[in-house]
Each structure stands twice: as structure tokens, then as C-alpha cells.
Amino acid sequence: MIALLAGLALGASQPAVVPEPTAVVGHCRFIIADLSFAGSPSEQARCLLTHVGYRGKLGREPERLPRGLAGVLDGRSRLPAKDRVAQLLDSEGIDIGGLDEPVSRARDGDPAAPLARYFVIHDTSTPYYANAPFPADIDRDPKVNDFAPYFPVGGDPEKVPVAHLFLDRLGAVKLGQLLSRPWRATKLESRVIGLPAKGLFLHVETVMPRRRDARIEGWNDAIAPKPGFSKAQYDRLALLYIALSVRAGSWLIPAQHGTIDQGLPQAHDDPQNFSLRSFDRALRHRLRQLK
Template sequence: MRRFTLVALTTAAVPTLATGATGCGFDSSTLQFSGTRLEQAKCLLQPDENDHQAPARGASLPAPLESLMTREFTLDTEKFRSYLHAHGISENDIGGPLDQPVSHSLANGHPAARYFVIHDTSLNVCTQTGKFSGSDSPSASSNLKQRWQDSEEAHLFITRDGKSIRPQGRDFSVPWRATKLEHVVGQRARGIFLHVENVQLRAVDLRPGESPLNGKGDCRNDRIAQTPGFTDAQYDRLALAYLDASSRARQWLVPAYHVAIDRGIADGHDDPRNFDLARWGRAVCEKLVALGEKCE
């Protein structure tokens, strides 16, 4: 989703990207944000400033995220595979086979994916806010597989009823870009970020007397996000996708919001809106405990 209030990053300013022009200080030579993994996660999980979920800057991350950013990766792949089998979930449904590596960059040293990027689809219904009430139904058009299966965006889509869809057959092994930052940095950034889109509807926010359409005949904005932003079924499936990606990377990937990755770049996006990090943390914890790992 496009934002309308960002300060433009001029062409002349692009080289400063390497020294921290973006909100979390992405270094385009090392392909990492600044700070420890925990510091990066805290910065990259800052939502849009219009979001009611915004925690205080520097606040602790909810369990288990703070712990995952500082502990060794010990999750047993075979236990995870058995868990999925017992629950009738295919590895392909949550990001791809556990015995295949995640994507790598073509940059020197071919670094593997480090960031697990959470998006919302910002599906704009403009003034048709009545669509919000039926949006969690499996039969809603926004929850149908065919709505997303040909999309050129992301590695995975998760619908509001918890289905997951591989767009164009992609999974986490395919280097793919889905943020402004990755396009500003260029091809070297391809493969460092894994992208998961979560279905959310948006509507237009109008001032009194304002037309919902702009001069081009398009909806003026998509600033009103659904509340709650996401369903339990989405948080659950997103937790499994995070475990799939991290298992294949053999480290807990740094979770990140799209909005935080693009912060400071002109025309950056604002998603995900109304993402409940504590609720997602509980879904991750539930899986960890079921797999014999600590939730702390």
C-alpha cells in the first residue's frame, strides 16, 4: 500500500543508504541492518505511526521473539516434519521442503536469507466497507486460492481463513524482491528477504465532502485497515511459515514489518497494519512447546 506523507529520498541521497538512510540503517554492502539481531528485530517490528498497536521504542519484544533473537537454533527438523504430517500440513503449504535451503543472494559469499518479512495485502474495497464483515469466510473472494495463485508478489499468501498459497509456485528457496528497499539496493538484495503476504482489506479515509476517487478515477487512499487486522488462523499459519523458513536457514530469521524496511524511502508501504505481535508470538510459542522447545 502506498503512503502519502513520506519525505522523498532523492537520487542524490541514495548513496547514503549504506550509512543508514533507512529507518533501521540497512548497509547495502553487508546486506544487513545495523545492530545485533535483537536490535534489528526491535527496529524492524515498529509498525506504521498511524497504527494503534505501536509499542514504545526500545520496548521488549513479546515471547518468544526476544529469546529467539539471542539463542542458538536447536529446532529438530524431523520433529517438525512429524508434527506437520500429524496435522495434515504439507511442507509446500508453509514455504517449501524442509530439506532444501532458503534463498541466497548472488552477492559475494552468497549470503542466505536473513529477514522474514510480514506484509498485508492492503486489498482496497474503497467505500464498500460492508465487505469487511464477511472477509473471514472461506468463500470470500479474497480467501480463494485463485485470487492469489498467479500473483507476482511475495513467496506465500495467507488468507483470513488460514489457507496458504504459493504464488506462481514460488517458495522460500526462490530469491524474490517485494520491497522498495530491495529495489533501491538492486539485485544484490535479491534472496536476503523472504516475503509473506497476509490478506487484509482496506477502505478509504475521507475528510467531510471529499470524493472517494482522485483525479485519475482511483480510490483516494486505503488508510483504514481492518480491526482486528488478522485472524487466529492467519497467525497460526504464519507461525508455521516462520518455523519452516528458520528451519531451512538453520537460524531464527529476524522478523520484520514491510513498513519498517521501507521507512525513509519515498512511496514506501505501510503494511502490515494492526498486526498483533503478542498474538503471533503466542502462536509461535504454541508450536515451539509442541516441538519440545522452550517458550520464554
């Protein structure tokens, strides 16, 4: 956490603290006045895609982005045509609510505020197996891939579903919040930046079971599967990244929950075991397919 944040009350029960608009907050230096993290899109992505390790500990920031993302974020790869992407989503049975309506805008949908800029990757950390082993085939396990827990019947619509999109280990996609709805799912957005952040981030939850690490006392969900993501998840995540960017009208900057909230109290550790290389390979494959 940087010095500017020292002293701000960030506990789960306290109300959000509204920082000065000139403030720079978070590990990847979000500049509130600019509604942006510091640096060029590539520089931002390098920080935001730093590997999130065991219990949320960050690895070393990548020196450069892999070539698919590098091409996208430095402007060499143009956005694919909307009708081609719409066709592809259709042919694969993926419904994200269409590509014509705009995505959410920052400042809780202020018409004068910028459209969403960040594509935030999460893992659900659900289902939780406690001290029991993971199922033998987590990618095909019906309980692991069940979307129902994320869509509780009678749930508070201000709280659930917790993200815009859900992605299971077979690659199935389910729409949670409408992409046009400003929605927050990190502590940096809701407890540090406050309202200006609301709508600037689009959130994707990828299904990943967890279990307890017996070496740590008490409840924890520190053990994630290895590999963390299935092949189908990388493939569909890449397609969603393209589709949401097309809907936003420019390439979104990919980010992870764990890098966004790094340094904040009770920061999450997701996504675990996310391979930037695997994601980039899937992205390049999808971009070739859309040429």
C-alpha cells in the first residue's frame, strides 16, 4: 500500500472513505482525477497482470506483455469487426446481452464520464471443499460447474450476482449483471475510490474450487487447483475479452482482482494460478479466427 493510503479506514464494516480527487491509490497507482491507473495501457496491464501467488502475494511485474496483448494494447491490433464477433458469440451460444448497447460508464453511469476501461478477472473460490480433496475431474464435475450458487433465489439484487459474467470450467458463460450496469466487485472500487470508480470496471468470475490449507490454523481457502484455469476457460475468457472490448469501443485493459486490491486489508487472492501465457495464446488464436 502506498503512503497516501496510510491512515484511511478500510475495514469491511466502516463506510468508504472518500479520498481527495487528486489522490493516487492502490498498488497499481489509480489516479482518481484521471479515472485511470498510471501509465500507458501496456504499462497499466503489466502491473495489473502481475502474477497473483499463494495467499495473494504478488510475483515480479512482467518486463513485457506477451505478444498478443502487447499488440492489442500498443495499438497494432485493431478491434475485430462487431458483426464478426456477434456471429462468433452466436455460433457458440454465448449471450452477453448483445454488442450494440454501450457498456457502463464511470461515476455510477454519469453520461459525461468515460465508458468502462478495465476487464477484471476473478476466480469464484467456490465450491469450497474444506479438508476434503478436490473431485477427480474438476473441469467436468457438475457441482464445480454449477452456476446456481452465484444466482441465489431471493438474493438481494444490489448484492448478487456479484459480477457481470460467470465462466465455468467447460467454457459455459452466464450473464450476471448487465454490462451496462455500473457494478463494483473490488475493495479499491468500493472502499477506496468510491463512486467515481463505479462503472469503470467490468467483472468476470471464473469458476474455481478451493480447499483448506491444513498448515494454516482456522478457516482458509488458500489451496487452489493447479492448473488454476481449464483450457476452455482461457479460450472463452479470451473471447469475452474481445467481445467486451468491442462493446466498449476500444481495447479494455485486463486486470486481476488480486492486483487491484493488493495492499488493502482483507484483500482477495484471486485469480489463483492464472497463466498469462495461456491467456495470451488463447487471445492470439481468437484474433486469428476473427481476421
